[in-house]
Amino acid sequence: MSADxxxxxxxxxxxxxxxxxxxxxxxxxxxxxxxxAVVLVGEDPASEVxxxxxxKTTEASGMLSIEHRLPDTTSQTELLxxxxxxxxxxxIDGILVQLPLPDQINADAVIxxxxxDKDVDGFHIxxxxxxxxxxxSLVPCTPFGSLLLLKDTLGDLSGKxxxxxGRSNIVGKPMAQLLLAENCTITVAHSRSKDLPAICREADxxxxxxxRPEMIRGDWVKPGAVVIDVGINRIPAPExxxxxxxxxxxxxxxxxxxxxxxxxxxxxxxxxxxxxxxxRNTLVAASRRHGYALPADFE
Ligand code: GUN
Numbered sequence: 001m002s003a004d005x006x007x008x009x010x011x012x013x014x015x016x017x018x019x020x021x022x023x024x025x026x027x028x029x030x031x032x033x034x035x036x037a038v039v040l041v042g043e044d045p046a047s048e049v050x051x052x053x054x055x056k057t058t059e060a061s062g063m064l065s066i067e068h069r070l071p072d073t074t075s076q077t078e079l080l081x082x083x084x085x086x087x088x089x090x091x092i093d094g095i096l097v098q099l100p101l102p103d104q105i106n107a108d109a110v111i112x113x114x115x116x117d118k119d120v121d122g123f124h125i126x127x128x129x130x131x132x133x134x135x136x137s138l139v140p141c142t143p144f145g146s147l148l149l150l151k152d153t154l155g156d157l158s159g160k161x162x163x164x165x166g167r168s169n170i171v172g173k174p175m176a177q178l179l180l181a182e183n184c185t186i187t188v189a190h191s192r193s194k195d196l197p198a199i200c201r202e203a204d205x206x207x208x209x210x211x212r213p214e215m216i217r218g219d220w221v222k223p224g225a226v227v228i229d230v231g232i233n234r235i236p237a238p239e240x241x242x243x244x245x246x247x248x249x250x251x252x253x254x255x256x257x258x259x260x261x262x263x264x265x266x267x268x269x270x271x272x273x274x275x276x277x278x279x280r281n282t283l284v285a286a287s288r289r290h291g292y293a294l295p296a297d298f299e
Contacts, residue, residue, distance in 0.1 A: 002257060002258065003227070003256070003257040003258075003259075003260040003261055003262050003263045004153075004261065004262040004263075005257075005262075005263065005264075005265055006149050006152075006153055006226075006228075006262050006263065006264045006265075006269060007268070008145070008149055008264055008265075008268055008269040008270055008271065008272050008273050009268045009269075009272045011148070011149060011152060011272075011273065011276075012145070012272035012273050012275065012276040013272075015148070015273075015276040015277075015280070016057060016060065016061055016275075016276050016279060019061050019276070019279045019280055019283055020060070020061040020062050022283060022294060022295060022298070023061055023062040023063055023283060024062055026283075026286075026287070026292055026294075027062070029292070031286070031290055031292050032091065032286075032290065033062070033063065033064045034063045034064070034093050034094075034282055034283050034285075034286035035063065035064035035065075035066060035091055035092050035093050035094070035282075035286075036054075036058050036063060036064070036065050036066070036092075036093065036094040036095075036096060036120065036278075036279075036282045037066045037067075037068060037086045037089075037092050037094065037095050037096070038051055038054055038055055038058075038065060038066070038067050038068070038096050038098065039068045039070070039079070039082065039083075039086075039095070039096065039097045039098065040067070040068070040069050040070070040098045041070045041071075041072060041074050041079060041097075041098075041101055041102060041105065042070075042071070042072030042074075042101075042102050043072060044100065046234075047098045047099075047100070050098065051067070051098050053275055054096070054275055054278060055067055057275045057276070057279060058278075058279060058282070061279050063279065063282060063283070066092070068082060070082070072102045073102075074102070074105070075104065075105075076104065076105045076106060076109060076110070079097075079101075079105055079110060080109070080110070080113050083095065083097070083110065083113045083114055084113070086118070087113075087114065087115040087118065092118065093118060093120075093282055093285045093286035093289055094118050094119075094120035094278075094281065094282040094285050094286075095114050095115075095118045095119065095120065096120055096121055096278065097110055097111075097114070097121075099170075111123045111124055112124065112125065116138070117138075117285060117288060117289060118285055118289075119138050120138055120141075120278055120281040120282050120285055121138075121140060121141065121278075121281075122137065122138040122139045122140040122141070122144075122174065122281065123140065123169065123170070127139075128169070128173075128174075131174060131177050131178075132177055134181065138281050138284065138285060139174065139178070139277075139281070140170055140171070140174045141273075141274045141275075141277035141278045141281060142170065142171050142209075142230060142270060142273075142274045142277075143171055143174040143175035143178055144174075144178065144277045144280075145270055145273025145274050145276060145277045146171075146175060146207060146228045146230060146270050146273065147175075147178045147179070147182070148273060148277075149228065149264060149269070149270070149273060150179075150205060150226060150228060151182075153226055153262050154205075154226060157179065157182040157183065157184050157205070158182065158183040158184075159183060159184070159185070160184045160185070160204040160205050161184070161185050161187070161202055161203055161204045161205070162176075162179045162184040162185065162186050162187070162203065162204070162205040162206075162207065163187045163189055163199055163200055163202060163203035163205070163206050163207070164176055164179070164186070164187070164188050164189065164207045164209065165189045165190070165196065165200065165206070165207065165208050165209065165210050165216065165250070166189075166190065166207075166208070166209035166210045166211070166230070166250075167188050167190045168209065171207075171209040171230050172188055172190075172207075172209050173188070175207055175209065176188050179205070179207075184205065187199060187202070187203075190210075191210075196220070197217070197219065197220040200216060200220040200221065200222075201220060201221070201222050202222065203221075203222055203225055204222065204224075204225055204226070205225065205226050205228070206220075206221060206222075206225050206226070206227045206228070206260075207228045207230065208227070208228070208229050208230060208231055208249065208250035208251050209230035209231065209250065210231065210250050211231060211233065211250065212231070212233070212250055213231065213233035213235050213248050213249075213250065214233075214248055214249070214250070214251065214252040214253075215250055215251075215252075216229075216250055216251040216252060216256065217252050217255055217256070218252060218254075218255025218256050218258055218259050219255075219259075220256075221255075221256050221259040221260050222259075223259055224260070224261045225259070225260050225261065226260065226261060226262045226263070227251055227256055227260045227262070227263040227264065228263075228264050228269070228270060229249035229250055229251040229253070229263065229264050229265075229266050229269060229270065230249075230250065230270050231248070231249040231250030231251070231266060232247060232249070232266060232267070232271060233247065233248050233249065233250070234246070234247055235247075235248055247266060247267050248266055249264075249265075249266030249269070251263070251266075253265065253266070280298065283298065284298060
């Protein structure tokens with residue numbers, strides 16, 4: 001079998017267009033321009049790329065993007081003061097602090113300081129709790145984007161066995177909750193799980209979010225499964241020349257695509273969906289703050 005390739009880039013482009021249309025629509029009715037504040041502390045090269053893409057796409061959708069760049073010597077007190085200012089700025093609808101943060105700053109304290117109604121990452125404990133309770137919340141972007149791809153590929157997810165490899169707060173845990181809400185049977189596997197290959201082979205839906213390049217091999221995949229690869233790993237690529245690198249996922253793509261019915265590529269799978277869902281969250285946050293309605297499928 002050769003799997004269908006799930007084109008996250010094309011899906012994200014369509015979603016970004018839909019969001020752009022909705023932004024134009026609400027602004028045409030007199031709503032203020034939705035605005036996202038993006039905070040980058042330090043000069044981590046990967047974060048620089050992510051933030052640049054987030055800002056570019058935000059602006060392309062017609063929303064306002066306000067960038068705050070702080071040196072890597074920034075203290076926690078200074079960062080918390082900026083967040084306090086953004087929390088109280090009525091023109092700001094979403095606040096995103098790019099992670100990781102320098103060692104002198106406690107990321108939990110920073111996430112906790114963002115007002116939940118502007119927490120477009122969905123990391124604040126109030127949004128985490130609301131998601132688990134099945135209440136309206138802001139949902140973390142990567143798992144939400146993965147869910148949209150799964151629903152587009154499979155339609156109804158009811159009764160499917162879903163295995164999530166990885167238990168991070170950013171992906172694994174919220175992914176479990178989102179799939180549970182779609183009536184899947186959930187297994188969250190992790191580095192201490194016994195016989196991980198056997199657990200993975202039970203999956204109709206396999207979500208890989210471990211951060212280990214190409215760890216999930218073809219013989220871990222049940223024939224016909226749908227595989228979502230959340231990993232973005234940079235590895236040496238000597239075949240491309242000395243010192244060259246390439247990006248790869250947590251799944252061994254060549255092997256898994258012989259067994260799965262559908263699989264996301266890396267790059268071009270989940271990554272673009274994360275940014276599209278950030279825009280969606282910013283628009284949802286703006287609509288709730290200003291009290292206007294969005295098309296039904298936004299909520
Ligand atoms: N760093 C890696 N992924 C993310 C994300 O989804 N949000 C933020 N804020 N930082 C990240």
